[in-house]
Amino acid sequence: MTPPYILRPMKVSDIEQVNEIERQSFTMPWSALTYVYEIRQNHHAHMGVLELPNQPPPQTGYRPFERLQVLFRPLTKSAPINHTLVAYGGMWFRDGEAHVSTIASHPDYRGRQLGELMLQGLVFKGLALEADRLVLEVRVSNTVAQRLYRKYGFEITNRIANYYRDNHEDAYIMTVSPIDTAYRARLQENLDTLRGRLAFSDSFTGLEINTFNPDAES
Numbered sequence: 001m002t003p004p005y006i007l008r009p010m011k012v013s014d015i016e017q018v019n020e021i022e023r024q025s026f027t028m029p030w031s032a033l034t035y036v037y038e039i040r041q042n043h044h045a046h047m048g049v050l051e052l053p054n055q056p057p058p059q060t061g062y063r064p065f066e067r068l069q070v071l072f073r074p075l076t077k078s079a080p081i082n083h084t085l086v087a088y089g090g091m092w093f094r095d096g097e098a099h100v101s102t103i104a105s106h107p108d109y110r111g112r113q114l115g116e117l118m119l120q121g122l123v124f125k126g127l128a129l130e131a132d133r134l135v136l137e138v139r140v141s142n143t144v145a146q147r148l149y150r151k152y153g154f155e156i157t158n159r160i161a162n163y164y165r166d167n168h169e170d171a172y173i174m175t176v177s178p179i180d181t182a183y184r185a186r187l188q189e190n191l192d193t194l195r196g197r198l199a200f201s202d203s204f205t206g207l208e209i210n211t212f213n214p215d216a217e218s
């Protein structure tokens with residue numbers, strides 16, 4: 001049986017694995033330094049990972065973090081890594097708005113509801129911070145991600161022309177608002193379905209989503 005997944009805050013020592021997923025997922029990946037900033041300095045940022053414990057990470061030969069380790073040795077000194085990160089995500093929270101800044105699952109682990117569990121973690125984190133709206137941008141061509149977002153109540157509310165610098169693609173802005181009892185009930189349904197398929201622990205959301213109460217209005 002697969003050991004329970006662990007949903008937890010991202011650490012600096014996770015960045016190497018995060019970068020590897022990022023490199024395989026995005027045409028304009030964030031740098032390792034950006035992640036250090038988001039984890040250590042950006043007080044609006046909430047970065048999370050989904051860990052598969054007792055599973056050494058795949059060796060890829062791609063080591064973007066090696067040079068950075070020299071610079072950040074005091075931050076990165078840690079025990080040997082014996083877990084695989086299967087997904088990660090980030091959110092910025094400001095003035096009642098929870099903005100999904102990034103999300104990806106490891107290409108080898110897609111189609112197993114792990115990207116969904118990560119998104120759910122970000123949504124619940126937003127609820128824990130008492131967000132009154134959830135927002136994100138997505139490429140108009142990224143129908144897989146859009147389908148996941150729609151499952152979590154995000155609707156297209158705007159389109160921004162020429163948003164992505166690499167290919168000048170447009171972005172959809174997708175939004176959840178209001179976050180009301182009906183939305184919370186929908187989340188509970190999704191959570192119940194997910195719990196039937198995956199075992200996981202949660203130290204990221206602050207809501208302990210294993211015991212989420214949909215009737216608790218913020």
Ligand SMILES: CC(C)(COP(=O)(O)OP(=O)(O)OC[C@H]1O[C@@H](n2cnc3c(N)ncnc32)[C@H](O)[C@@H]1OP(=O)(O)O)[C@@H](O)C(=O)NCCC(=O)NCCS
Pocket residue numbers: 025026103104105106109110111112113114115116117137138139142143144145147148151
């Ligand atoms: C988008 C992404 C995070 C989804 O994660 P995943 O682990 O592959 O998806 P899951 O197995 O958790 O599936 C959750 C939902 O996503 C949607 N989805 C996943 N794979 C899909 C596919 N091949 N076709 C259509 N919808 C799909 C479905 O709504 C699915 O729910 P369902 O199983 O009830 O139909 C992942 O594909 C990814 O990392 N993509 C590259 C990075 C990216 O595009 N990030 C989003 C930037 S805005």
